[in-house]
């Protein structure tokens with residue numbers, strides 16, 4: 001098997017796209033973006049023809065990213081996860097993130113930081129897994145949950161953690177309690193430096209949503225998380241997505257990040273668009 005591994009270099013830092021899955025959205029796409037006009041849909045379909053299937057459904061990618069520099073290795077988001085993950089109710093589990101990591105030459109044990117952009121099930125699937133999903137765990141009948149990246153610190157905005165019960169209380173048992181028990185969860189209060197780049201608070205999609213910005217001079221790369229989920233929101237940042245908790249805040253975050261006039265080039269690394277890297 002040969003998997004191609006898309007990469008983007010920003011100065012001495014490398015951003016690596018890690019495919020986990022692809023599949024159709026769970027409801028008609030017009031319901032996902034109720035304000036979009038026919039002309040805007042046509043424009044978005046020309047921009048990202050892979051995001052609509054033959055039946056007119058929204059076709060999503062699900063991917064994570066790695067950020068590698070001489071200072072360390074960060075993973076941004078953790079995909080839909082294994083067959084028993086919380087995303088199984090709607091997403092095409094199991095994902096292939098382990099294979100994508102292997103194809104990129106990344107051992108989960110060498111990852112020092114995991115940034116969780118937000119607490120939706122398609123972004124945290126591999127963050128914490130049961131023993132059965134850990135390749136090197138050696139079997140056993142236990143259902144104990146453990147961090148998939150055993151040596152990493154997991155970074156989540158405090159505002160997101162505090163909204164857990166409203167977002168998805170099930171994730172307390174499957175994700176945050178195990179991370180806390182393992183001493184691996186670190187809560188952030190707004191923008192925070194990383195070994196390479198920094199997290200940027202981009203609230204709206206969820207209360208404590210964050211993205212990751214990597215800069216080399218005036219060349220920027222933004223690992224967006226769900227700051228935008230479809231080309232519609234790149235071409236028309238004002239367009240709301242139906243599952244944004246606070247559409248006004250989400251709109252503001254998009255316009256603020258996509259409108260960086262100081263950047264000569266702004267690369268976007270998005271989990272759900274067809275192309276892993278695009279230049280805005």
Ligand SMILES: [Zn+2]
Pocket residue numbers: 120122123226271272
């Ligand atoms: Zn998502």
